[in-house]
Amino acid sequence: MQPETAYQEQELLFKQKKKNLSKKRMDYLLLLLPTLGIFIFFFLLPLFFLFITGFKTFDASSGVGNDWTLENYTKFLSDTFYLGVLWRTVKIALLTTLVAIVISFPVAYQITKANRRIKNYLTLIVLSPLLISMVIRCYGWVILLSNNGVVNNALLKFGWIDKPLTLLYTEFSVVIGMVHVLFPYMVLSIMGSLERIDPSVIRASQNLGASPIRTFFSIVLPLTLPGIFAGSVMVFSLGISSFVTPAILGGPQVKVMSFLTYEQVAVMLNWPYGSAIGFLLIFIATITIIIYSKLLTTSKKGVAIQ
Amino acid sequence: MRKALPKFGLNFFCLLVYIFLAAPIVVVLFSSLTTTEYIVFPPKGLTLRWYTELVNHPEFMQSFMLSIGVAFGTAIISTVIGTMSSIAVVRYQFRGKTAIMQLVGSPLLIPTVVFGVALLQFYSWIGLATSPAALVIGHIILTIPFVMRLVVASLVGFDRSIEQAAMNLGAGSMRVFFQITLPIIKSGVIAGAIFAFITSFDDLTVALFIVSTDVVTLPVRIFTYMQYQYDPIITSVSSIVILLTVVLMVVIERVLGVGKVFESKNE
Amino acid sequence: MSYLCLENVVKTFNKTEVVKKMNLEIKQGELVSFLGPSGCGKTTTLNMIAGFLEVDGGKIVVDGKPVHLLPPNKREMGMVFQNYALFPHMTVFENVAYGLKLRKVSKDEIKSRVAEALEMVRLTGYEKRYPRELSGGQQQRVSLARALVIKPKVLLLDEPLSNLDAKLRQEMREEIVDIQKRVGITTIFVTHDQEEALAISDRIAVMYEGRIEQLDTPVEIYNHPQTDFVSRFIGEVNQVQGKVVKTLNNQESLVSFYGYEQILTRHLAKNSVIDFYIRPEKIHISLEPNDGIVVKVDRKMFLGAKTRYILHNKENKHIIADIPNTVLNPDHVQEGKDVSIQWNSEDLLATKK
Numbered sequence: 001m002q003p004e005t006a007y008q009e010q011e012l013l014f015k016q017k018k019k020n021l022s023k024k025r026m027d028y029l030l031l032l033l034p035t036l037g038i039f040i041f042f043f044l045l046p047l048f049f050l051f052i053t054g055f056k057t058f059d060a061s062s063g064v065g066n067d068w069t070l071e072n073y074t075k076f077l078s079d080t081f082y083l084g085v086l087w088r089t090v091k092i093a094l095l096t097t098l099v100a101i102v103i104s105f106p107v108a109y110q111i112t113k114a115n116r117r118i119k120n121y122l123t124l125i126v127l128s129p130l131l132i133s134m135v136i137r138c139y140g141w142v143i144l145l146s147n148n149g150v151v152n153n154a155l156l157k158f159g160w161i162d163k164p165l166t167l168l169y170t171e172f173s174v175v176i177g178m179v180h181v182l183f184p185y186m187v188l189s190i191m192g193s194l195e196r197i198d199p200s201v202i203r204a205s206q207n208l209g210a211s212p213i214r215t216f217f218s219i220v221l222p223l224t225l226p227g228i229f230a231g232s233v234m235v236f237s238l239g240i241s242s243f244v245t246p247a248i249l250g251g252p253q254v255k256v257m258s259f260l261t262y263e264q265v266a267v268m269l270n271w272p273y274g275s276a277i278g279f280l281l282i283f284i285a286t287i288t289i290i291i292y293s294k295l296l297t298t299s300k301k302g303v304a305i306q
Numbered sequence: 307m308r309k310a311l312p313k314f315g316l317n318f319f320c321l322l323v324y325i326f327l328a329a330p331i332v333v334v335l336f337s338s339l340t341t342t343e344y345i346v347f348p349p350k351g352l353t354l355r356w357y358t359e360l361v362n363h364p365e366f367m368q369s370f371m372l373s374i375g376v377a378f379g380t381a382i383i384s385t386v387i388g389t390m391s392s393i394a395v396v397r398y399q400f401r402g403k404t405a406i407m408q409l410v411g412s413p414l415l416i417p418t419v420v421f422g423v424a425l426l427q428f429y430s431w432i433g434l435a436t437s438p439a440a441l442v443i444g445h446i447i448l449t450i451p452f453v454m455r456l457v458v459a460s461l462v463g464f465d466r467s468i469e470q471a472a473m474n475l476g477a478g479s480m481r482v483f484f485q486i487t488l489p490i491i492k493s494g495v496i497a498g499a500i501f502a503f504i505t506s507f508d509d510l511t512v513a514l515f516i517v518s519t520d521v522v523t524l525p526v527r528i529f530t531y532m533q534y535q536y537d538p539i540i541t542s543v544s545s546i547v548i549l550l551t552v553v554l555m556v557v558i559e560r561v562l563g564v565g566k567v568f569e570s571k572n573e
Numbered sequence: 574m575s576y577l578c579l580e581n582v583v584k585t586f587n588k589t590e591v592v593k594k595m596n597l598e599i600k601q602g603e604l605v606s607f608l609g610p611s612g613c614g615k616t617t618t619l620n621m622i623a624g625f626l627e628v629d630g631g632k633i634v635v636d637g638k639p640v641h642l643l644p645p646n647k648r649e650m651g652m653v654f655q656n657y658a659l660f661p662h663m664t665v666f667e668n669v670a671y672g673l674k675l676r677k678v679s680k681d682e683i684k685s686r687v688a689e690a691l692e693m694v695r696l697t698g699y700e701k702r703y704p705r706e707l708s709g710g711q712q713q714r715v716s717l718a719r720a721l722v723i724k725p726k727v728l729l730l731d732e733p734l735s736n737l738d739a740k741l742r743q744e745m746r747e748e749i750v751d752i753q754k755r756v757g758i759t760t761i762f763v764t765h766d767q768e769e770a771l772a773i774s775d776r777i778a779v780m781y782e783g784r785i786e787q788l789d790t791p792v793e794i795y796n797h798p799q800t801d802f803v804s805r806f807i808g809e810v811n812q813v814q815g816k817v818v819k820t821l822n823n824q825e826s827l828v829s830f831y832g833y834e835q836i837l838t839r840h841l842a843k844n845s846v847i848d849f850y851i852r853p854e855k856i857h858i859s860l861e862p863n864d865g866i867v868v869k870v871d872r873k874m875f876l877g878a879k880t881r882y883i884l885h886n887k888e889n890k891h892i893i894a895d896i897p898n899t900v901l902n903p904d905h906v907q908e909g910k911d912v913s914i915q916w917n918s919e920d921l922l923a924t925k926k
Contacts, residue, residue, distance in 0.1 A: 046428035140330025241417030278420035475672030
């Protein structure tokens with residue numbers, strides 16, 4: 001009877017184990033807990049409270065008053081100065097996106113065509129701006145673009161201009177700086193779709209009698225549109241909400257939404273108004289992304305954003 | 307010949323773009339060597355004076371150490387909890403997964419300024435004093451999306467029969483994770499950690515709101531300094547940071563072969 | 574005395590039973606194949622034996638001990654995976670040594686046992702290579718060595734050859750059987766390739782819709798399929814219809830196949846119509862016009878040692894016959910001409926629904 005009892009004993013042990021197994025199904029909650037905890041407590045909750053603040057009155061002593069109001073939003077939307085800031089923000093982001101597309105495509109194309117070793121080096125060069133401090137890079141642009149900076153000095157030396165051009169603290173300098181910061185996202189995105197093109201498709205096109213240039217415009221370019229779209233969404237949404245570049249290269253002269261938010265909160269101590277401006281910015285960023293993805297899904301060539 | 311011309315045009319254009327990319331960095335590096343009292347490029351004469359001058363500005367060193375500390379803390383915590391969440395998201399089926407993915411991805415969409423303001427308000431309400439830890443929490447939220455994106459990507463293509471093989475040979479689940487799973491997704495995890503480190507080290511926006519007189523990170527220090535001063539000391543500080551970044555990348559590349567991460571990314 | 578035993582094993586996914594009360598007994602040292610179309614439950618059953626899936630009912634017993642509730646790492650089973658599942662970050666040596674290290678085997682013994690295992694799979698000298706530096710066949714051999722070096726109680730092979738090309742597949746399967754017989758290990762071999770199963774198995778379990786349809790030796794499976802599914806799944810068959818003309822006695826009946834009458838040694842009800850299966854190679858062709866069922870030759874295909882004839886009779890019933898060229902010279906058969914076919918009554922495969 002020895003084996004029989006041993007068997008039963010084991011069976012009992014197994015029942016215990018079975019219990020543990022069903023506990024295992026909740027493992028994912030434990031794994032998610034730290035991240036979710038931090039996000040709920042230090043991300044959702046603060047944003048929610050800030051949103052609420054946007055509907056409070058301003059109080060000169062404590063920043064946030066006790067009464068409810070819609071004034072913060074109506075003030076922004078009825079004042080041409082503030083609307084001008086909004087328009088400037090969108091314009092700068094759009095220009096940045098356009099310039100980024102124009103300079104990224106050839107680079108992405110060159111990298112994908114290059115052989116393996118060169119490709120790795122080029123990719124590293126393109127990605128390296130991401131690794132070096134944004135503040136420092138913007139500072140480099142300050143040196144380049146200021147009134148007695150590198151660019152102006154060179155132009156004066158060649159006699160192309162008589163007096164220095166105002167390059168710094170203009171929309172121009174902000175766009176230049178933002179293109180520099182956001183360029184890698186666009187290149188990576190375009191490279192992604194260029195590499196997904198099956199080389200036999202290109203050969204097929206040439207085989208059917210299309211010239212290389214024709215092939216480029218009728219095959220390669222349309223097939224990279226999803227990558228260009230995805231990159232544009234990324235660059236645009238990062239562009240309208242970016243703070244560091246406009247703050248350093250634009251300053252108070254070229255106010256954008258994010259700088260306005262900072263100014264209201266940190267300088268004016270008007271928390272409710274800062275909150276309203278911030279959430280208008282979030283609203284616009286979200287709307288653009290929704291419109292972009294709608295455009296993508298409705299267009300027949302639309303391929304989902306990666 | 308007809309083919310050569312467009313190719314030359316392409317290469318020339320790309321060269322211009324690479325010069326554009328390198329310009330601000332090169333300018334900072336060279337300006338730091340000037341003998342003048344003001345920033346000028348090309349530098350007039352060559353001197354390391356602005357580097358020795360740093361001795362008289364211990365606040366830069368303090369800020370540098372603080373930034374390194376915060377970035378380390380952020381990278382470690384963010385990578386550990388981000389990897390845990392990535393495993394949950396990739397390996398388990400449960401309701402609300404998409405919502406969770408959207409939540410942890412949303413810091414990329416929310417303007418950092420707004421998040422910084424919100425965090426500052428929240429901290430002052432709950433009475434959490436400005437501290438490196440408060441900053442680390444903010445940076446964890448900024449970096450989790452990068453970490454999870456990279457780790458999830460390396461887990462998605464993961465062939466689970468490799469884990470089954472290890473289990474079959476007698477390894478328990480912890481052992482399987484540390485001896486099999488982790489080494490295989492290593493490059494994604496390390497890339498995530500590096501991204502987290504750099505993002506945290508680089509952050510100005512959130513840090514700007516969570517500073518006090520004794521908690522000033524390097525980007526904030528540089529930012530405020532250059533609003534009042536225009537002397538080459540900033541270029542020497544910046545150059546040190548640039549050089550350290552390059553050294554760090556080379557070391558990581560040599561020791562761990564993270565080049566593979568970039569390699570696999572563009573394949 | 575059976576060594577590996579499945580008793581009423583059940584597996585349910587989303588309320589559908591994918592393995593239905595499966596019973597199976599495997600003797601020590603035996604090689605049993607699980608053969609069936611995809612979705613028949615063969616891989617699910619294997620994963621339950623290995624412990625990667627929990628059983629939803631029933632028992633799995635190995636060497637007298639129930640194992641079905643043990644985690645996979647406690648089951649002492651060696652497994653070889655379809656995609657090899659080698660650890661990409663370890664060398665060949667480290668891969669094979671992994672299981673031994675977990676068992677706290679001494680360094681010297683690990684060395685000698687790994688060397689022995691690699692010699693068995695003819696990979697001595699490859700210790701320092703990484704899996705990505707090996708060919709598919711070599712990777713699969715490492716996988717086999719890794720599974721066997723821990724001296725498992727049972728060896729599980731999950732479609733181990735399906736990622737290899739045809740020629741290598743034949744070589745590898747012979748090698749696997751050879752090693753299996755030498756080591757004398759109880760083995761389960763999952764495959765969807767019937768030729769493979771027929772060639773290497775001691776017994777085959779033909780599976781369909783979560784059940785074992787038939788468990789038998791390859792010869793029995795091929796020559797005496799017990800169910801309709803097995804008849805159709807293993808080898809090729811022609812379906813032919815017979816009408817019972819009369820019952821001669823308790824053991825014999827006279828059956829007419831499209832006018833061709835034959836005595837079958839079984840009792841069948843008069844006037845009933847029954848489907849039979851006949852394999853293409855069991856059909857004889859006679860050039861005489863009235864020597865069996867008269868058929869017209871649609872096409873003939875030269876297949877090397879044999880020729881395949883595609884035929885149809887007056888009722889437009891299509892029949893395939895494979896005849897060795899040594900028996901019938903294909904030049905003598907012309908497409909579009911009438912010939913007659915016949916078969917031995919014992920070659921007819923019964924259908925049981």
